Amino acid sequence: MTRRSFIRGIGLVSAQGTTAGQIWDALLAGPVLENNRGCALVSDGTTRVSQLAIHAAREAIAQAQWPRSALAESRTALIIGTSKGPIERWIDEIFHHREPAPLIGVGEVSFDVARALGCSHGPRLTVAAACASGLQALIRADQLVKAGACDRALVIGAESSLHPLFVAAFKRLGVLARPEIGCRPFDESREGFLISEAAAAVCIEAETSDDEEGIYIHRTALAGDPYHLTGMDETGEGIRYLLRAVESADADLIHAHGTATLTSDPVELAAIAATAGPDHPVIYSHKAALGHTQGASGMISVVLNVLAHQHGAVPPNSNTTQPISHERVQIASKPIQRQITHSAVLAAGFGGTLAAVSLKSGGI
Incomplete structure (x- = not known):
């Protein structure tokens, strides 16, 4: 195994x-x-x-x-x-x-x-x-x-x-x-x-045993997007592939790349909504509060997802006051109390480098 x-x-x-x-x-x-x-x-x-x-x-x-x-x-x-x-x-x-x-x-x-x-x-x-x-x-x-x-x-x-x-x-x-x-x-x-x-x-x-407790890496995925140096393919197929690969349909939290650029945010959000499960995952981006830290940003998202699992909470999207409307996701401007047992992280780099990781808690 x-x-x-x-x-x-x-x-x-x-x-x-x-x-x-x-x-x-x-x-x-x-x-x-x-x-x-x-x-x-x-x-x-x-x-x-x-x-x-x-x-x-x-x-x-x-x-x-x-x-x-x-x-x-x-x-x-x-x-x-x-x-x-x-x-x-x-x-x-x-x-x-x-x-x-x-x-x-x-x-x-x-x-x-x-x-x-x-x-x-x-x-x-x-x-x-x-x-x-x-x-x-x-x-x-x-x-x-x-x-x-x-x-x-x-x-x-x-x-x-x-x-x-x-x-x-x-x-x-x-x-x-x-x-x-x-x-x-x-x-x-x-x-x-x-x-x-x-x-x-x-x-x-x-892991050292099959019934080990804690937060573990569930799935990982890599992809590329050759559409444009600084923008995503308008179909969002690269992001959709990543989300399917890390089994995000059951995720409670999706930590988006979410850089607030004019072209990429709608593509990413549409891809998340298209692959979301029936429980309406919470969508979060830390970049309003921490800025865009480029090569560090994906790992920041992982650390914050671990804390969300541990505390049963998701921080607010603090500077998002008029969220793009999508029925299948939640973009909250206030903290959310919710048990997080399955979460996903997305990262997208200029030049078309894409990555995703999902985490799970306990022996799930």
Whole structure:
């Protein structure tokens, strides 16, 4: 029988705080992103993206109660998802005409994390798939566990690319909202997103018995959408395929990609509605409250879904006041109390990278 991957620990740092619990409490209050001060950490000399990744990882490891010796084992994998890695440092060195440090690509983040946490002998991979990077990293880790290539994995999605170069690029693409409007996922008056920075981490382990309790990865799926560099196929077939593959028809919660762009939100919502079951799943996007953290966003969604399972609640879509109408889904502007035993996460990246993961609780 294929081994299931159980989630043993979670960690999160974002614009709304520096721990998963702190951020969860903030999200239930319905904040709208105004700035990134809540993501502030004391600099330790590493790049910003690595610092965020290490911070989130330490919280997840502490919750999982993994000793440092477990991280050093050859059966423990380290999988990182990041869209741009330490690119701000590379840009800074170029603009200030300094001798650039040796360039090892986005894999530099996994090197920094491994060195800081003692991940010395196990498999180490870095996934760069635009805004699906983090979720694709989790899928790869789950594949390794199920294949028996490792017994546990530390998976991190991390992003810090707030450089004016990228702000200008997203603005030219027409996907940024005015700050005074903010990100409004699935809203009739949406304009786009605000970029942000964050890191999310999970510790997963192979199950040890058939009746094991906890939250586990139920299904995963990958897909591609060749329709347009920055937009989805208008039929939504890629998203529909993902949702069918992760068996989302029975899900209580679907954590959408939901970036509030003019073209993609209606396509994603229509695909969700078309594949939804009779119990009207709750649709949530964290991007109004946390901003769009690009490569980290899918892993943030996973961490928040774990918390939804644990607390029996879903935060409000805090900046969505005129939701696009669809009878088969719920887009709530207030917190919802609901038992969550099955949830799904969607991630979509520019260039057509798509991913989905579903979670289940207990022995279901």
